[in-house]
Amino acid sequence: MSRYASYPSLKDKVVFITGGASGIGATFVTSFHDQGSKVAFVDLKQSDGDALMRKLGGNAWFKQCDVTDAKALQGAIGAAAQALGPITVLINNVANDTRQTTAEMTPEAWRKDLAVNLDPVFIGSDAVYPMMKQAGGGVIINLSSINAILGPERLAGYVAAKGAINSLSKTLAREWGVDKIRVNALSPGWVVTPRQLELWLTPEAEAEWMKLVALKERIMPEDIARLALFLASDDSRMITGQNLIIDGGRT
Numbered sequence: 001m002s003r004y005a006s007y008p009s010l011k012d013k014v015v016f017i018t019g020g021a022s023g024i025g026a027t028f029v030t031s032f033h034d035q036g037s038k039v040a041f042v043d044l045k046q047s048d049g050d051a052l053m054r055k056l057g058g059n060a061w062f063k064q065c066d067v068t069d070a071k072a073l074q075g076a077i078g079a080a081a082q083a084l085g086p087i088t089v090l091i092n093n094v095a096n097d098t099r100q101t102t103a104e105m106t107p108e109a110w111r112k113d114l115a116v117n118l119d120p121v122f123i124g125s126d127a128v129y130p131m132m133k134q135a136g137g138g139v140i141i142n143l144s145s146i147n148a149i150l151g152p153e154r155l156a157g158y159v160a161a162k163g164a165i166n167s168l169s170k171t172l173a174r175e176w177g178v179d180k181i182r183v184n185a186l187s188p189g190w191v192v193t194p195r196q197l198e199l200w201l202t203p204e205a206e207a208e209w210m211k212l213v214a215l216k217e218r219i220m221p222e223d224i225a226r227l228a229l230f231l232a233s234d235d236s237r238m239i240t241g242q243n244l245i246i247d248g249g250r251t
């Protein structure tokens with residue numbers, strides 16, 4: 001038996017996850033699937049999405065989709081709802097943490113950064129709102145980052161988007177609380193994903209990180225998923241408009 005919680009309120013819930021084919025998003029997909037939720041996910045990466053579908057024995061819904069294309073994201077949300085029923089949990093998870101100095105950044109690169117890191121949070125939330133309202137409530141979880149607070153170099157667009165996501169989550173929570181829709185931001189510290197290991201998480205960088213945190217252990221995607229499960233479940237029914245930080249004590 002697992003030492004971690006399972007949530008009866010998540011059984012048969014229809015959950016839509018952006019960027020679910022790899023990284024933390026893929027762990028969201030498997031974690032909600034393991035709770036008995038009906039999981040739909042989208043991603044740019046067709047082959048990773050197909051591989052995850054095979055791992056789940058086909059027991060989920062996947063569509064290749066670029067979330068920077070508003071119509072494609074709206075269409076995927078509509079198609080998932082047609083297939084599985086009204087979406088009552090949305091996890092806005094996609095991001096791209098490509099780095100460059102602000103001096104190097106062109107206006108086009110800035111817009112591109114916000115197009116992937118911020119705009120889909122609005123488009124996705126706006127698309128699920130009517131169905132959540134009609135269903136009598138729902139939950140939106142927006143992946144933010146402690147970098148919105150720390151403001152590291154070479155991540156201007158990403159960091160600005162994450163700060164905006166924290167603020168947007170609060171506003172949506174206020175506007176939609178009357179419809180029993182809860183909206184929270186979830187801010188991880190440095191999570192050990194395949195992309196981080198490949199690009200940024202060198203032994204030296206990790207040693208620096210470990211000096212700055214209270215808990216000297218790696219944060220794994222499963223740690224983030226367990227908080228998302230709690231936030232999506234009825235166990236957190238009075239938590240909304242918050243930015244929940246899970247960073248081993250870095251901030």
Ligand SMILES: NC(=O)c1ccc[n+]([C@@H]2O[C@H](COP(=O)([O-])OP(=O)(O)OC[C@H]3O[C@@H](n4cnc5c(N)ncnc54)[C@H](O)[C@@H]3O)[C@@H](O)[C@H]2O)c1
Nearest residue numbers: 019022023024043044066067093095143145188190191195
């Ligand atoms: N990994 C970390 O250390 C960390 C730390 C803080 C916050 N976060 C946040 O957690 C979330 C997940 O991060 P991750 O590390 O798993 O990211 P990741 O880059 O490993 O995975 C992101 C997924 O989104 C997909 N994706 C990217 N652009 C897309 C697009 N335009 N359309 C559709 N899919 C697209 C990718 O293919 C990938 O499957 C992000 O919001 C990120 O900002 C991560």
